[in-house]
Amino acid sequence: MARTAPDSVSRVAIVGTGTIGASWCTYFLARGMAVAAYDPMAGAEARTRGFVERAWRDLEALGLVRDGAGPDALSFAASLEDAVAEAEFIQENGPEDQAKKGALFAAIDAACPPETIIASSTSALVMSPIQAHCARPERCVNAHPFNPPHLMPLVEVSGGDRTEDEAIAWTMKFYTAIGRVPVRLNREVYGHIANRLQYALYNEAVRIVLDGIANVADVDAAVRNGPGLRWGIQGPFLNYHLAGGEGGLERFYEIFEGRDKGNTDRVARQTLTDEQKRILADGIAEMLAGDDAFAELTARRDRRLVELLRLRARMEAGEL
Ligand SMILES: NC(=O)c1ccc[n+]([C@@H]2O[C@H](COP(=O)([O-])OP(=O)(O)OC[C@H]3O[C@@H](n4cnc5c(N)ncnc54)[C@H](O)[C@@H]3O)[C@@H](O)[C@H]2O)c1
Incomplete structure (x- = not known):
């Protein structure tokens, strides 16, 4: 089947519903999509539903809830395979561990429709060694959000050695269509763009304090003001x-x-x-x-x- 047009996606899957996954669930639901979620941790469903309920009013205040959208469009699947089976887009938010992401991508890739884009929220891992576990690596992308993604507009999009340009272009259009601000990296790098910038600033902030140049409060005040x-x-x-x-x-x-x-x-x-x-x-x-x-x-x-x-x-x- 042809890939769904990036501005017509109506069914997404969220894999891993911790800090980032629960927030993404909220955002996709608010934009009118049906969300199928999977997380093996005990209590994940109740925790995620609680998060969606609390975060919903912020999206309403921002005018980001589409007519007819609601938390009821969230379903929790009993298995990873069930969650991704009919997804038109998948956002993976599992643990930040290369071996675990590789295994997770292999399982998602085997169970989801062959044309569906699989995006990882990974903060610092690169996609090439992760997509190497997939039969269809060309549709695997990194799509790194900022915490919490239901409020923060930025998504940093990059591909690995085997990602097709078309998959990256589709992903950029998808996030744009749902009101996020994607930026594109021409090649994958540790920490993408924004965390590299943040680390540069933070490393220097730490040095200023440890070298006795200024205290923590004054460094924070200098940045904020x-x-x-x-x-x-x-x-x-x-x-x-x-x-x-x-x-x-x-x-x-x-x-x-x-x-x-x-x-x-x-x-x-x-x-x-x-x-x-x-x-x-x-x-x-x-x-x-x-x-x-x-x-x-x-x-x-x-x-x-x-x-x-x-x-x-x-x-x-x-x-x-
Ligand atoms: N926390 C942040 O500020 C932040 C920001 C941007 C991106 N990220 C990235 O998002 C991803 C998730 O980070 P987080 O902070 O939400 O972590 P987290 O620990 O809060 O959530 C990870 C979730 O994955 C679940 N999980 C474990 N094994 C799984 C499996 N096999 N299938 C499905 N789910 C599984 C866990 O039960 C847990 O709920 C990481 O790759 C991280 O780098 C985090």
Whole structure:
């Protein structure tokens, strides 16, 4: 049978309903899909149903519950095979262990329809050694969410050596169709994108504390009140592009390169060749797609910062 169109999926399977699986159950149900779940742990069904009930109101508040959608469309299967037998998409959320994921993928692959995409939520494992256990490795992808996936929009999509481009393209369209924000990796790497970035920041935060430069509270305050606020609006590239003023990223390098060149500190900015700088500047131009007027970009950033700061004031007043 042909693969279901990515914007017409109505039956999904969730394998493993712990922290991540229960959250995915909630999201898929809210988007109007029937969810067949499987988890061998005693009490998994009651725990998952309890989670869905509690999380549902957050999705209602966000306007993400489709007409006619409801928690009743969740069924728990007695076996893995029953859960995946009719699935048009499968999200695997079992333990973070390569051997266990390999065995789980082999069992899913043998029991589900041959065209169905099998996606793993794995945080740091790569797909190639996992899909090696499957008869149809071409439909196996990594689709890494952020906790909790029913609220966090990001899904990082990558394939292994034997994943077909078509399977990755389908997966990107599927998550987009259900209101998530997928990003694509051109090759599989440990930690995908966002955890690599998080680890870089966290490793340095730890070093700052252990080297006696600042205490834990001040490091957290520095992130929350400085770059963390802006990161709610824009990523590191647009951020430094705007830091360069009208001249953008290229001018940003001109301004700071001299100062940074002789710096041997472990966090010193890397010195880049002209060609490398051009790759980054081209990437920013592609991302902005013509919406690149400096005055408008900074005005928009500031409008959004004002809204975030208002929200922060409500938090600090104890309202949230
Ligand atoms: N916790 C996070 O912040 C986070 C974020 C993103 C991705 N992930 C990834 O999601 C996956 C699940 O992580 P988690 O935090 O939900 O772990 P968890 O321990 O809460 O859940 C794992 C679940 O898998 C079940 N399980 C064990 N063997 C199984 C089997 N054979 N078949 C089906 N289910 C089985 C367990 O009973 C458990 O309920 C991991 O790969 C992890 O890397 C976790």
